[in-house]
Amino acid sequence: MGNIYWDPTKNQKLKTERDISFEEILVCIENQQILAIIQNPGKKYQNQRVFVVELNNYVYYVPFVKAGDDLFLKTIIPSRKLTKEYLKQGGD
Numbered sequence: 001m002g003n004i005y006w007d008p009t010k011n012q013k014l015k016t017e018r019d020i021s022f023e024e025i026l027v028c029i030e031n032q033q034i035l036a037i038i039q040n041p042g043k044k045y046q047n048q049r050v051f052v053v054e055l056n057n058y059v060y061y062v063p064f065v066k067a068g069d070d071l072f073l074k075t076i077i078p079s080r081k082l083t084k085e086y087l088k089q090g091g092d
Contacts, residue, residue, distance in 0.1 A: 002068060002069030002070040002071070003069075003070045003071075004026055004029065004070070004071045004072075004073065005070060005071070005072045005073070006022040006072065006073040006074075010022075010074075010075065011023075014075070014076055018076065018078065020055070020060070020076050020078075021076075022073050022076070024055060025051070025053055025055070025060070025062055025073065025076060028053045028054070028055055029051065029053070033053060033054060033055075034051050034052065034053055035052045035053065035054055035059065035086050036051075036052040036086075037049055037050070037051055037052070038050050038052060040063055045063065047065055048063045048064065048065055048074065049063070049064060049065075049066070050062060050063050050064070051064060052082055052086065054086065054087065057087065058078060058083050058087075059078075059079050059082040059083040059085075059086050059087060060076050060077060060078055060079065060082075061076075061077040061078075061079045061082060062074075062075070062076050062077070063075060063077075
């Protein structure tokens with residue numbers, strides 16, 4: 001894997017609005033804390049793949065595009081659905 005990039009303005013917006021940053025996601029990627037890498041399910045975003053990442057007992061959906069060996073992270077989306085799916089507890 002090459003370098004990982006993101007929009008600094010978007011990163012600041014994520015810090016302000018969602019209390020999470022691309023730097024935190026980068027640490028998860030570097031520490032191989034990725035639960036899955038999936039194709040973006042949106043028909044409009046077929047050029048994107050998605051990191052499914054656990055951070056602080058919650059699962060986030062992180063779309064990215066690949067350019068050569070480099071990755072560009074698009075946004076960070078908290079997901080209740082993926083949290084239930086990947087971090088399912090107990091016997092329900």
